[in-house]
Amino acid sequence: MTTSNTYKFYLNGEWRESSSGETIEIPSPYLHEVIGQVQAITRGEVDEAIASAKEAQKSWAEASLQDRAKYLYKWADELVNMQDEIADIIMKEVGKGYKDAKKEVVRTADFIRYTIEEALHMHGESMMGDSFPGGTKSKLAIIQRAPLGVVLAIAPFNYPVNLSAAKLAPALIMGNAVIFKPATQGAISGIKMVEALHKAGLPKGLVNVATGRGSVIGDYLVEHEGINMVSFTGGTNTGKHLAKKASMIPLVLELGGKDPGIVREDADLQDAANHIVSGAFSYSGQRCTAIKRVLVHENVADELVSLLKAQVAELSVGSPEQDSTIVPLIDDKSADFVQGLVDDAVENGATIVIGNKRERNLIYPTLIDHVTEEMKVAWEEPFGPILPIIRVSSDEQAIEIANKSEFGLQASVFTKDINKAFAIANKIETGSVQINGRTERGPDHFPFIGVKGSGMGAQGIRKSLESMTREKVTVLNLV
Secondary structure (H helix, E strand, C coil), X not given: CEECCEECEEECCEEECCCCCCEEEEECCCCCCEEEEEECCCHHHHHHHHHHHHHHHHHHHHCCHHHHHHHHHHHHHHHHHCHHHHHHHHHHHHCCCHHHHHXXXXXXXXXXXXXXXXXXXXXXXXXXXXXXXXXXXXEEEEEEEEECCEEEEECCCCCCCHHXXXXXHHHHHCCCEEEEECCCCCHHHHHHHHHHHHHCCCCCCCEEECCCCHHHHHHHHHHCCCCCEEEEECCHHXXXXXXXXXXXXXXXXXXXXXXXXXXXXXXXXXXXXHHHHHHHHHHHHXXXXXXXXXXXECCCHHHHHHHHHHHHHCCCECCHHHCCCECCCCCHHHHHHHHHHHHHHHHCCCEEEECCCEECCEECXXXXXXXXXXXXXXXXXXXXXXXXXXXXXXXXXXXXHHHHCCEECEEEEECCCHHHHHHHHHHCCCCEEEECCCCCCCCCCCCEECEECCEECEECHHHHHHHCEEEEEEEEECC
């Protein structure tokens, strides 16, 4: 699987070097050195991977749910056995704190097991013909869920194991094969996850790993006639591009967010501050579900900002090896973009409450007050530890600003008035709204939905099982 930190790709049950003879270097965002190379596979190898997946899927679809479940249970067990090794890779490759990286691996094993149990308890339905006017009892429809075929799973860097398995596990248990394309920065973690699947004895061809340059294999994968469904998590611009390229196949797109935290005048401000800081700054804000702007009533804004400042000042900043909350961003380009948003806000009259300090790709937690709608940071998504504060005069203004965004992933509403909370939640154009809690993914069995520029389709264990299958109707004409 690896030789001197050069990782092979996985095709038809074997670890192979690409015929291209090329590899892609993977740097560590905090060690600032190359920690490994992954294969840059060719289009011919993509063809081979999809062909082997097509062939393997035929017999896999015929296997019983219980038989498929046995392999996935073993996969979960192998992940737990490998948790220290995989957590170390996650930490070095994407700069996540070791404890959080280890939690990600264990959470993934739990996700896989729950997915199996959910699939085992999904049942078909039947319908009698006489329930419709003019119909007869002689017709009986049996509605089942059938696999789609070969699923292309494209994963992000920030949860390189959990969000990858969140695609692979539902696809596999429902009878599909998978072409897995990990994020380049995150590819080694993804390879280690598949190594656990290999150890579980999964039949060859059911999962193939496509590491490579997007310019060579990206569009080729999405447009390939052998792909029957695409599940993608990543940036909005890339998601829109994929949607244009994919033709007549199901798509589930989990994209970016600009999640607002709305703080009403009657909110418990200390509680709101706790949730906002946790929601905005964990893993340096490199989460699509991070709170990325605060819309606070002007009458309590000063008090809230003071509470936020005190908590931000206590955040640990440093290396993921020290389990710091604020760690270096994934690369210098991301840090440049985040710093640019801060600079634009300051140039246009915003106030730095705390932060605005940078060391290479390490951005210190930054709180920006008096942000207005003219500033880029009010609208653009930073994958970094900066939080703009926008002061509003009413619920209506908060809702208006929240809904002006191109994104619609999540929102938080902080208030003691549950009726007002529901009224605001009903008007917010997002897939979900948290009341008196931080924006976040999960628990994993909850539906996870993005609207507008935040995606299409739904995830969450049950929803993912459904999205990776289709309904098939068999009608019995009884004598």
